Amino acid sequence: RYTGTFDGGGHTLTGMTIDNGGNYVGLIGCLGSGGTVKNLTLKGATVSGNKNVGGIAGYNGAGGTITACSSTATVSGTYVGGIAGYNYGTITACWSTATVTGSTAGGIVGWNNSGAVIACYTTQAIGSS
Numbered sequence: 001r002y003t004g005t006f007d008g009g010g011h012t013l014t015g016m017t018i019d020n021g022g023n024y025v026g027l028i029g030c031l032g033s034g035g036t037v038k039n040l041t042l043k044g045a046t047v048s049g050n051k052n053v054g055g056i057a058g059y060n061g062a063g064g065t066i067t068a069c070s071s072t073a074t075v076s077g078t079y080v081g082g083i084a085g086y087n088y089g090t091i092t093a094c095w096s097t098a099t100v101t102g103s104t105a106g107g108i109v110g111w112n113n114s115g116a117v118i119a120c121y122t123t124q125a126i127g128s129s
Contacts, residue, residue, distance in 0.1 A: 001032025001061060008040025008069070016045040016073075025049030025077065026058040031089065033063030045073035053077030053110070054084040055098055060115065064089030071096045078103040079110040082122060087115035096122045 006028065016027065024030045026047055028037055042055045052058040055071035066089070071082040075098050079085045082096030087109045096107050104110050107122025 001030045002028050003032045003035045005036040010039050012041040012043050014043045018047045022049050023051040024058040026054040028057045030059045031057045031064035032061050035064045038067040040069045042071045042073050048076045051078045052085040053080040055082050057084045060084040060087045060089040062088040066091045069094045071098045074099045076101045081106045081110040083108045085110045087112045090116045092118045094120045097124045100126050
């Protein structure tokens with residue numbers, strides 16, 4: 001689990017591709033307690049895996065935070081979202097126009113389990129595979 005702080009500083013990460021067929025897939029596979037990702041745009045990325053797949057984080061665990069991030073990625077899997085696939089933590093001030101396909105899919109979060117999603121929005125249609 002990543003428990004540090006990743007501050008994108010307002011920068012854009014373009015063209016990332018992750019296709020490993022595994023679980024916990026994203027820029028950060030598993031964000032743990034105290035872990036933070038903030039101020040980052042993910043553009044033109046392709047992220048695919050089996051379970052817990054997200055553009056920014058595959059899994060945002062209890063105590064993890066994702067703030068002021070955006071995603072225009074193409075994301076696919078199960079428990080799949082434009083920002084995070086599975087969320088126990090807090091996601092604030094994020095937006096997504098990601099193309100999200102799979103089972104248990106959402107524009108921001110695929111599955112929110114006792115987590116908080118605050119002041120976020122998505123404008124993309126969600127598909128199932």
